[in-house]
Amino acid sequence: MASIGLKKVKKSYGAAHVIKGIDLDISHGEFCVFVGPSGCGKSTLLRMISGLEDITDGEVVIDSEVVNDIPAADRGLAMVFQSYALYPHMTVRQNLSFGLENIGTPKAEIETKVAEVSAMLQIDQLLDRKPKDLSGGQRQRVAIGRAVVREPRVFLFDEPLSNLDAELRVDMRGEIAALHKRLGNTMIYVTHDQVEAMTMADKIAVLRLGALEQFGAPLELFNNPINLFVAGFIGSPKMNFIEGTIDDNNVNSLTLATGEAIAIPSDGFNQVSGQKVTLGIRPKDLQPKPDGSLQMEVRTVEQLGTESYLYGRLADGTGITIHSAGQTTVEPGEMISVGAAEKTMHLFDTESGLTLRAQ
Ligand SMILES: Nc1ncnc2c1ncn2[C@@H]1O[C@H](COP(=O)(O)OP(=O)(O)OP(=O)(O)O)[C@@H](O)[C@H]1O
Ligand SMILES: [Mg+2]
Numbered sequence: 001m002a003s004i005g006l007k008k009v010k011k012s013y014g015a016a017h018v019i020k021g022i023d024l025d026i027s028h029g030e031f032c033v034f035v036g037p038s039g040c041g042k043s044t045l046l047r048m049i050s051g052l053e054d055i056t057d058g059e060v061v062i063d064s065e066v067v068n069d070i071p072a073a074d075r076g077l078a079m080v081f082q083s084y085a086l087y088p089h090m091t092v093r094q095n096l097s098f099g100l101e102n103i104g105t106p107k108a109e110i111e112t113k114v115a116e117v118s119a120m121l122q123i124d125q126l127l128d129r130k131p132k133d134l135s136g137g138q139r140q141r142v143a144i145g146r147a148v149v150r151e152p153r154v155f156l157f158d159e160p161l162s163n164l165d166a167e168l169r170v171d172m173r174g175e176i177a178a179l180h181k182r183l184g185n186t187m188i189y190v191t192h193d194q195v196e197a198m199t200m201a202d203k204i205a206v207l208r209l210g211a212l213e214q215f216g217a218p219l220e221l222f223n224n225p226i227n228l229f230v231a232g233f234i235g236s237p238k239m240n241f242i243e244g245t246i247d248d249n250n251v252n253s254l255t256l257a258t259g260e261a262i263a264i265p266s267d268g269f270n271q272v273s274g275q276k277v278t279l280g281i282r283p284k285d286l287q288p289k290p291d292g293s294l295q296m297e298v299r300t301v302e303q304l305g306t307e308s309y310l311y312g313r314l315a316d317g318t319g320i321t322i323h324s325a326g327q328t329t330v331e332p333g334e335m336i337s338v339g340a341a342e343k344t345m346h347l348f349d350t351e352s353g354l355t356l357r358a359q
Pocket of ligand 1: 039
């Protein structure tokens, strides 16, 4: 086990500042997930922690030791990549043994470890095969096994499941979670997948343009996003955003560009008269209601049997998504009234993007 600290960590490639000073503390045994749009710096940050990438400025600390100048091989970390990165000419057994042979582990000990790990990951029947004769899921298990045999202090995963089909991802997700439980190691896991992030993480770090936007438990981020970006990024389908202006003589009323007025809560918020605010409502919290204060033109209806989605827009073109349990009788082309309970609403200052929830 190991804790990891990032202190004002920066990375530049010439004039391009791709990591802009990140502070982050990951505790012993924590499962931390990095999420963020493509190109925001997730892989770069992971590689800086691993030692595969130099640190331009700041410090990476593992168990209170600054490791900036310690080579990757000596940091006690193991990384698993999206591409598996197995040696194609070696058998599974050789792929698993190679790292240990390199550091002079006695042969008998290597055999014991390979046997243990391959049994744990259910690849013990495949030890004499080459990677080309394995399925994607089996290859990924070998890649994970190769990391596990080294008994690293920390596991670093860079989108390890993104090449697998949906069903295998669910299986492997369970296996990685079980591995974390069994070994108790600190793990950092990069993913684009909302479900992986929400279900596997103890803590999620949301990155954007090389900066950390918010760090917290999955439901903390979902329920109390610090700004519009996190609110829009965490949760699928995405939160609806509706812009308006707080009425001059009533902070509990928001007037939209469409002229419609919506009652909004003031309890726990700190909006002021005349302020431009963005109302956030999750698709599951917005529902068709005869007395709803918003008029929505439904353009697309998706019926999945146990749940349904309505996609449409308000009169000013603002896109709206509604997610309901069960089946719907609404059809494309209909105009419907929709509304949400006040307690489910989020409010953000439109200009700064910051949440208006008084902490
Ligand atoms: N060697 C390099 N020289 C210049 N820029 C680079 C270099 N390597 C990466 N970058 C830039 O750094 C930024 C962060 O890249 P990174 O691979 O960390 O993103 P990411 O969040 O992992 O994206 P993805 O989700 O697509 O994997 C990108 O804008 C990328 O173009
Ligand atoms: Mg990446």
